[in-house]
Amino acid sequence: MTGVTGGPGAEDGWLLRRGTGEPVTLYAHGFGGSITDTRPFARGIDGSSAFLHFRGHGGRPSPGPRWDYAGLAAELDEALIRAGATRALGVSMGAGALARLLAGRAPAMPSRAAEAPSGPAAANPPGAGELAGAPPDGAASASKDGAGRLQKAALVLPAVLDRPSEAARRRGDVLRAAVERGDAPGLAELLLEQEPEEVRANPQARAWIEARASALVGTDQRDGLSLLQEAALPDREALRAVDIPVLVLTHEDDPAHPVDVARAYAEAIPGAELHILPPGSILWLGRDRIRDILTGFFND
Template sequence: MRDFRWPPPPDGGPRTYGPGPSAPRTGRPALPEPETELVATPHGVRLERLIAGSGDPVTVFAHGLGGGIATTRPFGSAVRGRKVFLQFRGHGRSDAPPGDWNYLDLARDLRAIADLTGATRAVGVSLGAGALCRLLAESPERFDRVVLFLPAALDQPRPAVARQRIADLLDAVESGDASAVAEAVAVELPPTVRNTPAGWAYLRQRLDQLLRDGLATGLAGLPDQVPVPDRTALRAVTARALVIGCSGDDLHPAEVAVQLADVLPRATLHMYDRPGVLWHERADLRARISGFLND
């Protein structure tokens, strides 16, 4: 059996060695990158933003570490109203202020974009879920509905294995070595997806984004920090919440989702039974999020 070339070719599809068909076979095409804008915020950090759709309600989407607008856009595909996607500091074209950052800084970024657009709902993914938790701890009445997908930490730091994987990604991006970045990103893919057309397309998109935009060194300390000092502060949150976790995910322990759903007064918990939710349960996930926000 012929293996695939590493890293992926520029067209995003796998190409095999040796005799046989040589034409690239592409997977699901990545969403085209839309034109974004840089906006000034009250706390002095310019943030990259994309607004899609029209009307009310307004929902803000917050990405995970190393992600961005492209990785959160699929979550809003069936959500009604205006959808606002941001890039946290240190991601994309957003500013990267000097020094180390914490979840309070990320919460300020998220709050600023939400306030500037009048968002009443929020979706947080991984790191974005942590930033959303910190915002809610500070302002428990800020949103009327929130979705927290794959929360990675609450009032305890991330597990050691998660911290190491994030450190490896940051080191690879800093090195500028495409092969090293590809190796670090490949662990995000479920084994069943690796070396498939769709897996290569995803890897190509992530590789292009990370090598083009980089990741700021101020992100390095975040895996050792906690989103909220005390989870009981979230008992005052008034928003209806949908918490989504999954079993067997080293980066997003299932117990964090359970703890978060337990402490939020108006939360519904849904647990998937295996990692790779965006690959294995994509349609169900989209329907679950849009159904909750559109209801």
């Protein structure tokens, strides 16, 4: 597991809460990411926020090699129930887990927003002491199916749908070889090669990618490299039954998150809203634009 301390633990369901009031939005990070990476997506969004650490991240142990999206979706579903969330945003790996849930979800339940006052959106990063406690009254008992509670969902930087690409498989082999050699600097360079030049020149971005490489080499997070060989769900046709608003958000020139994958999600999900931004926009270069898109979607 990663060496992060002071964050949510097993007793909290690896879940951290910020803000008060309804609706609750759950944020799920990508592979090698963390709560810290997802919290900017929550700024300006109405209600309260819940942030999840998946297996192998933020101190949460990996269950072992050969991760798959079914297991990640189960973790996400549990977090939705615990948080009492009715909306969710997933980034990359988190987007795949969320798509897996959407493909098998029951119809959305009525909102509880009319029964409880809404609070302001959290504008600041989550603090180590603000851990997830019990879910809102009735949240855990309202549904045994967290996905069935969902009323809105955002898929950010989806990496795969129902057919892993040969390029992704080759990329997985190269990354795995670097991990097995214990070559964190070499792995960092491989990860940087996938970023636009402006991002590669950003010291903050370089430091973040170097930290990701060190975690992959030095922790059980490496078990998740198998995801590069996995589909998020067996058949995209299952998404035709999705009956809630879905936003699909990506950017250009990102080999790990091909635009064609985002387009395929938008085509498969009825009424999905698709935004394709310039290279490097989502994590580093276009946060104001991202905030406008997300608040326009979730606060509508």
